[in-house]
Amino acid sequence: MSRVISNAVIRRMPRYYRYLGELLDRGIERISSNELSHLMNVTASQIRQDLNNFGGFGQQGYGYNVQYLYEEIGKILGLDVTHNIVILGAGNLGQALAGYVQFEKKGFKIIGLFDVNKDIVGMSVRGTKVRSIDELHDFVKENHVDIAAFTMPKDKAEAMAKTIVNLGIKAIWNFANMELSLPEDIIVENVHLSDSLMQLSYNIAKYNREQK
Amino acid sequence: MSRVISNAVIRRMPRYYRYLGELLDRGIERISSNELSHLMNVTASQIRQDLNNFGGFGQQGYGYNVQYLYEEIGKILGLDVTHNIVILGAGNLGQALAGYVQFEKKGFKIIGLFDVNKDIVGMSVRGTKVRSIDELHDFVKENHVDIAAFTMPKDKAEAMAKTIVNLGIKAIWNFANMELSLPEDIIVENVHLSDSLMQLSYNIAKYNREQK
């Protein structure tokens, strides 16, 4: 049985990946946990502990090979396989995600965009045509879908979650501002924009209190 | 000197607010930490500890008045004052935010939408016309701006951050997939969609490993 890796660690992995990608772009070949710690504003100890949850990627006296570590973290994050995504809700947010994922993210592919609104069905967004939500069932039967992105209005989300589960899709990237009730084995990643904005607002309020 | 409140607590506050809002909609007047804990899947102890960072909002033998607690958390989160937002980058993501904030979020107001692209300057998005980024300087002098939302392409973000700081805007809601280097007193809330997608991908990879 594999060790349980805490959520705190997992949340930090994409950040490591991001920084290593930048180092790679800058042509830097090796880096020590100490150097990286200064760059990222964390402790070297934390970096070494975090990485050693997954394996020993460094070498004593040398540090870490940037390219190698970048690739290994990529594998840990599952970026070495392609994930097929359908976007459910082709409004501005759905379109924004389509463009963003399609152009910027290796390892992810938008294979379908769906909407209820007949006015936008048939339109082409970033090379993907918008289909009617009625076609979703057949589409999923004919195409392998890894992830459903929920960008439809909130009131449609719960019903759509049920549909998705019935169709056998295992993962949801949820932008609907609510928590979906789902079976245990469905993987959900919530993006609560509202919560994020409130945290910003909290920090502004705190700042203002402190200025007084 | 006020007690330092941990980030873990602050991240949970918007979630409490969300659940209490729902209870309010459902016409529920009072709730105990125990009932709420079952609803939210956290411990009653944590709820009481979290709230008591900010004050004693409950009553022994009774529990918490939903309306009152909702309002108090609202104040803690700074939702009792209106925040003026400018959105910098009027592409799909900027437009999505404009619609979302304008219609759904009390306490926040989109007062300006800016873009470099001459083709969309002059367009009207959800009741706000898109201005040229060249007008930003004058606009900020004439209007009170609390928050700048960064929805422009990544390569414009660092330069824009400098501009924003010079104009005296104190808070940034950052959707650019990078960490901005900013003075200490600027408040930043990052929304790293990329990190979120990677966490989802990590969990899919983990799930697949466990199935084997």
Place this chain on the structure above:
DNA sequence: TAGATTGTTAATCGATTAACAATC
């Protein structure tokens, strides 16, 4: 008043940091 439930202190658990032996 008796019962219920908070606010708060104490105990536990987990995450972070420090230290250092192993080793390249």
Place this chain on the structure above:
DNA sequence: TAGATTGTTAATCGATTAACAATC
């Protein structure tokens, strides 16, 4: 080899949970 830096164990710190006296 000597110096550098990892991997890993031990120490510390902070967050969560449990317990209970205070009190409505």
